[in-house]
Amino acid sequence: MDKREAAVTIAAVSQYLGWCGCGAPWTAADWLRRALEAHPRWEKENLQQAVWGEDQGREYVLRYLLDHAALTEHGGSVGGAWLTERGERVLAALQVPGAIEEWHGSHDLSEEAEAIVDRWRGWGRGGPDCTRF
Template identity: 40%
Template sequence: MENYVMSDRIEGMSRFEFKRDPANGMLVGPDGCHHDTEAQAMYFDQLGFCGCGSPEEVHKFVCDCLGAFDREKQEPEWHDAIELIKETVTNDPENAAYFIAYVLDTLNLTEHGGTVGGAWLSDRGKQFLEIGPMEEE
C-alpha cells in the first residue's frame, strides 16, 4: 500500500495536461466539465473548489501563497515561505478564510448549499472533531 500512496503523490506533483474539446475548443476537465481558461480548469478541476463565494479572488490568493515557494523568483533564494504566507494571510484575511472553507469542503469535512460560508459539518467532519486534535507523544 505504501508504494501505491507514493506513486499517487508523485503523479499528483507532475504537470497537468490540459485537453480541449474539438467541437468547441474549450478545456475539458477529468469530470467532463468545460472551462474557458487554464486558470479556471486548474482552480475547479485540479483544486476541486466550487464556484460560490469569491473564486477569482481566492485563485489569486492561492497564486500569491504558491509564489512564496517559488525559489527561482524570491530574493534571497532561500527564505522561510511560511513567513511570506503569513504576510499574505494578514493582508488578505477574507480570502484566506474562503480558502480554508474551500479546502474543508474539498476534503469532505463540510457540506454546503448555495455558499461555502453557510456550510455545515459532514459526518466525516463531525468524526474529525470528536477525535480531537493530535497530541505530542
C-alpha cells in the first residue's frame, strides 16, 4: 500500500468513526494504530496496559467502539477480540510511514474516502454472539 492509498484509508476510517477533524486527529490516528496493533489480546498481552491504561471502563468503551466499527470482532467477550479484514487493512494503512501526516495535511481525500465509507455502511453491527437491543 502506498502512502496516498494509506492516507485515503485513514481518511475513510476517520470519517466512518465520525471524527470532525478539529483538535489533534493525528494523535487519535496514532492511538488507533497502537490499539489495533494490540490485537489479539492473547498474543499481545504485553501491549494491553500501554494501549488501554488502568481504567477498565475506558478500555471497554473503546473496545465496544472498535467492535461497532467492525475493526474487530469477537466470540464470547469483546475483551478477546481480533482484527477483522477491515481492521487489518486500516492497521496496514496506519503503519505506512508518513501516511498519517499525508492524511492530516491533505484536503483532497474526501471523495475517495467517501467511496470506501459507502462500502462499509451496514457493517459493524456486532457478531452473532452479541446481544443487541
